Amino acid sequence: MGTVLITGGTGLVGQRLSRVLKQKGFQIIHLSRKEDLNATFPAYQWDINAGTIDKKALEKADFIVHLAGAGVADGSWTEKRKQAIIDSRVKSAALIQNTLKEMDKKPKAVICASASGFYGNRGDTVLDESATIGKGFLAEVVEKWETANSGFSDLGIRTVLLRIGIVLSTKGGALAKMLPTYKVRLGTYFGDGSQYYSWIHIDDLCEMFAFAIENENVEGTYNAVAAKSVTNKYLAEAIGQALNSKAVLLSAPAFAMRLAMGEMADIVLDGVRLSPQKIVDTGFRFLYDDVEYALKDVVERKI
Secondary structure (H helix, E strand, C coil): CCEEEEECCCCHHHHHHHHHHHHCCCEEEEEECCCECCCCCCEEEEECCCCEECHHHHHHCCEEEECCCCCCCCCCCCHHHHHHHHHHHHHHHHHHHHHHHCCCCCCCEEEEEEEHHHHCCCCCCEECCCCCCCCCHHHHHHHHHHHHHCHHHHCCCEEEEEEECEEECCCCHHHHHHCHHHHHCEEEEECCCCCEECEEEHHHHHHHHHHHHHCCCCCEEEEECCCCCEEHHHHHHHHHHHCCCCCEEEEECHHHHHHHHHHHHHHHHCCCEECCHHHHCCCCCCCCCCHHHHHHHHHHHCC
16 A cells, blocks of 8 residues: 655644554554654654754655644734744745655655635635635635645646645534533624535545545645535534534624634634535545534544
8 A cells, every 4th residue: 555654643634644544554654843663653753944854754655645734723823923834834845845856766646735725705606726816814825835835746746735624523623612612502603604614524534635645636736625515603503413502602793803813813704615526526425515414423423
């Protein structure tokens, strides 16, 4: 099956993906700030800011899954934080690419994380990958991220960019932050709740990464979302149903979100409806295309 090198392997998607790929027969190794070759998934060291990387990891890699990047919701969007978010993506790609240039062996493919933030706030229009870039900081981040990752293609490596929507998982991300209030029968939607969220079950996302690794016809940019986008308010209601909670839904007014979070409120107030038809046309099939079913599954299995 081969060896897959994962950057960002300790993150929400990286941890789950490592297990999924191992079950499929792949050998999994990670790039990490701290070396630990005896870990379940051996970790080789790299330092993005110092520009250093253990070449042995790249020499072993038949495929690379590039997930690394500072979390956009992990801190206030100061100018320093914004630059760190961008640099973590641009510099990490450049470091890997510059090292690969010096090596005879190249991976068969590099599968890169991207984000639905590329499209900005686009209302209820259903968009595919041909849509133009949106406005705002998130769109700026994704544009620079994808430009940096296009450098893998310049090296003659099959490159895939997955524009990931909201990942449904109880282990992290947006859903994990929304769940606690339902324990006291309170749910929240943002603004008027009419903004569309494009979502994906974490196992479907992992299967999509695996599919991209295994299928040579998969190349370029794809929306990594389920077909049936839902409004923010509908999602809040569906979470309550999945938890069998008769929660009262309350609105967090947009002006209050802006006061509390500033520009960062775009993360929850912006909406986009995306089509996954392009990846479906390659032969990929979703296991969870209904948000209620997907939420019930991640809640029951605690994944």
